[in-house]
Amino acid sequence: xxxxxxxxxxxxxxxxxxxxxxxxxxxxxxxxxxxxxxxxxxxxxxxxxxxxxxxxxxxxxxxxxxxxxxxxxxxxxxxxxxxxxxxxxxxxxxxxxxxxxxxxxxxxxxxxxxxxxxxxxxxxxxxxxxxxxxxxxxxxxxxxxxxxxxxxxxxxxxxxxxxxxxxxxxxxxxxxxxxxxxxxxxxxxxxxxxxxxxxxxxxxxxxxxxxxxxxxxxxxxxxxxxxxxxxxxxxxxxxxxxxxxxxxxxxxxxxxxxxxxxxxxxxxxxxxxxxxxxxxxxxxxxxxxxxxxxxxxxxxxxxxxxxxxxxxxxxxxxxxxxxxxxxxxxxxxxxxxxxxxxxxxxxxxxxxxxxxxxxxxxxxx
Amino acid sequence: xxxxxxxxxxxxxxxxxxxxxxxxxxxxxxxxxxxxxxxxxxxxxxxxxxxxxxxxxxxxxxxxxxxxxxxxxxxxxxxxxxxxxxxxxxxxxxxxxxxxxxxxxxxxxxxxxxxxxxxxxxxxxxxxxxxxxxxxxxxxxxxxxxxxxxxxxxxxxxxxxxxxxxxxxxxxxxxxxxxxxxxxxxxxxxxxxxxxxxxxxxxxxxxxxxxxxxxxxxxxxxxxxxxxxxxxxxxxxxxxxxxxxxxxxxxxxxxxxxxxxxxxxxxxxxxxxxxxxxxxxxxxxxxx
Numbered sequence: 001x002x003x004x005x006x007x008x009x010x011x012x013x014x015x016x017x018x019x020x021x022x023x024x025x026x027x028x029x030x031x032x033x034x035x036x037x038x039x040x041x042x043x044x045x046x047x048x049x050x051x052x053x054x055x056x057x058x059x060x061x062x063x064x065x066x067x068x069x070x071x072x073x074x075x076x077x078x079x080x081x082x083x084x085x086x087x088x089x090x091x092x093x094x095x096x097x098x099x100x101x102x103x104x105x106x107x108x109x110x111x112x113x114x115x116x117x118x119x120x121x122x123x124x125x126x127x128x129x130x131x132x133x134x135x136x137x138x139x140x141x142x143x144x145x146x147x148x149x150x151x152x153x154x155x156x157x158x159x160x161x162x163x164x165x166x167x168x169x170x171x172x173x174x175x176x177x178x179x180x181x182x183x184x185x186x187x188x189x190x191x192x193x194x195x196x197x198x199x200x201x202x203x204x205x206x207x208x209x210x211x212x213x214x215x216x217x218x219x220x221x222x223x224x225x226x227x228x229x230x231x232x233x234x235x236x237x238x239x240x241x242x243x244x245x246x247x248x249x250x251x252x253x254x255x256x257x258x259x260x261x262x263x264x265x266x267x268x269x270x271x272x273x274x275x276x277x278x279x280x281x282x283x284x285x286x287x288x289x290x291x292x293x294x295x296x297x298x299x300x301x302x303x304x305x306x307x308x309x310x311x312x313x314x315x316x317x318x319x320x321x322x323x324x325x326x327x328x329x330x331x332x333x334x335x336x337x338x339x340x341x342x343x344x345x346x347x348x349x350x351x352x353x354x355x356x357x358x359x360x361x362x363x364x365x
Numbered sequence: 366x367x368x369x370x371x372x373x374x375x376x377x378x379x380x381x382x383x384x385x386x387x388x389x390x391x392x393x394x395x396x397x398x399x400x401x402x403x404x405x406x407x408x409x410x411x412x413x414x415x416x417x418x419x420x421x422x423x424x425x426x427x428x429x430x431x432x433x434x435x436x437x438x439x440x441x442x443x444x445x446x447x448x449x450x451x452x453x454x455x456x457x458x459x460x461x462x463x464x465x466x467x468x469x470x471x472x473x474x475x476x477x478x479x480x481x482x483x484x485x486x487x488x489x490x491x492x493x494x495x496x497x498x499x500x501x502x503x504x505x506x507x508x509x510x511x512x513x514x515x516x517x518x519x520x521x522x523x524x525x526x527x528x529x530x531x532x533x534x535x536x537x538x539x540x541x542x543x544x545x546x547x548x549x550x551x552x553x554x555x556x557x558x559x560x561x562x563x564x565x566x567x568x569x570x571x572x573x574x575x576x577x578x579x580x581x582x583x584x585x586x587x588x589x590x591x592x593x594x595x596x597x598x599x600x601x602x603x604x605x606x607x608x609x610x611x612x613x614x615x616x617x618x619x620x621x622x623x624x625x626x627x628x629x630x631x632x633x634x635x636x637x638x639x640x641x642x643x644x645x646x647x648x649x650x651x652x653x
Contacts, residue, residue: 046483047582081483172629200628203588205579206379209620210628212371229485233579241371242497242504258487 036307036315037074038300039094041087041114042106044079047228050257052079054290055106055128061284062300070308071315073300076100080110082227087113095121101318102126102303106292108134108175115140124306124321126299128292130251131178135344139322143295143302143338143346145270147179150250151186153350154268158192158221167219167245168197169210169234171226179250180225195219204230207237215243224249228256235261253355254291260358267355270295270335271348272362277334288359298333302346305331370502372620378509380616381516382575386593387600387608388523389567395540395603396560399459403444403469404568405590406477409583411437411569412576413477416488433573434566441565444469445558453554470586477583488576508577515574519567520609526563527605536560540603595639601649610650614638 040059042052056077063075076098078090087110094100095117102124105114111127111134118125119137126141127134130150135142158166166187170176187194196217198210211234214222222238222245224231231252238247249267253259273281273294281289281297306324310316316324328346331338335348353360390404411433418429448465457465489495495506527533535556538546547553571589572581592615597603600611615635622634642649 045478047485049482049484198628201632204628204631205588206375207628208375208378209372209623212368212375213624213628215371216367229580229582232485232487236579240495240497240504240506257484 036071037100038102039100040077040104041080041090043082046081048082051290054293055296057285058293058297059300062297082107084109084113091117122318124318128295130175141344143299145348145350147182150350151183155186163220165195165220167214167222172201176225207234211241221246224252231256232258259355262355269353272351273334294334374503376617376620380613381513383592383596384516384609384612385571386589387596387612389564390593391608393564396557399462402466405586406470406473407437407565407568408572408589409586411572412581415573434569437569438562438566442562445561474583485580485582487580512574599642601652604651607651
């Protein structure tokens with residue numbers, strides 16, 4: 001075989017590979033008219049993987065619980081480690097390669113990344129996020145108890161307990177900032193004062209000096225607003241500084257895998273799921289439902305409800321699904337009777353919980 | 366003013382951790398004259414080794430610490446033997462060695478994440494129940510006290526090794542001029558290999574202590590390395606005493622810097638200090 005023949009064979013092989021690859025990819029991305037693809041972007045690795053796994057399990061549970069439907073529903077999961085930089089590429093992959101009809105995201109940071117992309121690509125997006133900006137636009141929705149609702153319950157609980165001086169440790173992060181901005185406004189109407197407000201960067205592990213600054217503030221309770229692992233390290237270092245002042249949080253305790261660090265402390269969380277969901281989730285995973293799992297279950301069913309409401313010969317367009325979502329009222333979800341408000345937010349109630357025997361439990365007032 | 370004693374203690378604790386990293390980093394830099402970015406990941410190797418040996422295999426904690434330190438040293442020695450030495454033999458520039466160390470750091474971090482996941486882990490057996498000591502009006506934990514004592518002991522040990530032993534003389538000779546050291550009969554490659562072992566073992570020890578104090582994650586080395594490098598630059602790169610002085614200066618500036626302003630400025634303060642030194646005293650405090 002001379003050199004020229006080798007070159008010709010080589011070129012033919014390369015062309016054959018390219019053509020085969022093209023048709024394989026065309027085939028895999030061909031959209032079935034009967035199938036609704038839901039892309040889920042959540043942390044499947046990293047410090048918050050346990051939350052992403054909870055969301056995945058809840059959505060698979062919802063898919064499994066699905067009765068007879070007009071369309072079939074496929075779930076595609078992408079890992080973003082709750083890192084906004086990774087979120088963008090994960091969403092682009094879901095849109096470009098998987099051709100999804102709807103996207104579900106977790107966290108305010110990632111939600112803010114997905115929202116404009118979803119709007120630009122005319123794809124329905126439901127975020128499990130505190131920041132109301134995530135719901136901006138025609139195609140974006142939030143299923144999370146809004147900060148205003150959580151703060152209302154939090155302030156009422158502070159007043160009920162007679163707490164007048166609040167100390168705050170807050171992570172410089174979008175979700176925490178949204179909750180804190182609303183809380184500060186609400187506290188202006190009360191006699192409760194924030195006596196110390198310590199802000200720190202995400203990734204910080206040495207809180208000793210900000211704890212020293214807060215120590216003599218006279219705070220009657222400290223509010224921790226952080227993700228894992230900052231929330232655990234912060235809780236640990238507060239104890240190590242010899243501070244016995246009670247700790248509380250809005251959601252943060254359930255963002256940790258080491259909830260036993262906060263044994264006996266009360267906190268406010270987004271709505272609690274029904275006992276039936278908790279039982280089913282525990283049977284599937286041997287774990288308590290993690291933060292956002294019940295929202296994920298509801299989101300799957302909300303997308304199904306909005307899609308199934310459309311009676312047509314082809315599957316509904318994202319526009320039609322989005323329009324249908326805005327009309328949802330008193331939907332029977334695992335987080336209660338759900339309605340979508342004019343801002344695209346699925347309204348649900350906040351709950352007061354505590355860590356008891358190493359597990360989060362609701363407290364009746 | 367009543368928080369000043371606690372801020373001083375916090376600065377000493379932070380300074381001690383930075384010093385442990387800076388000591389090993391400067392020790393290696395002094396002999397090789399390149400920025401070994403893989404030095405930080407040795408801290409993660411030490412921390413994860415103790416996590417594995419003590420928590421997973423259930424070995425005695427002290428034995429696990431020795432194994433962790435040794436493993437970090439061996440990995441550092443291996444990097445020199447299999448990556449840096451062949452490059453040095455080919456007269457590779459310091460930039461090539463730096464890029465190679467960046468590659469080694471990234472690869473080792475990825476391996477740790479694959480083996481142990483990226484989740485933050487604690488190796489402390491007594492979370493939140495550590496013995497607390499009152500020192501000069503401030504509070505310090507048992508682990509933090511050990512960190513300070515270990516740093517002092519390591520500094521003393523390293524000074525003894527460098528200035529009172531034949532090995533130390535050889536290291537100093539290589540640090541002054543590697544070619545001349547070779548001419549006078551010093552096996553420089555062998556000595557540099559040992560330097561990598563000791564420097565990496567020190568980083569491993571720092572990672573273990575940080576693991577006991579806060580916790581471990583695969584990327585922990587990068588943050589520690591950055592602070593160690595800042596400390597080294599401030600104190601004088603390659604200078605053992607300079608690294609320690611720079612580490613404590615950094616610890617004090619960081620912790621006192623956020624006394625009156627928000628804690629989110631901490632890193633900005635550290636890097637501003639670095640820039641100030643790079644502009645006005647690039648050789649650091651100790652180097653002439």
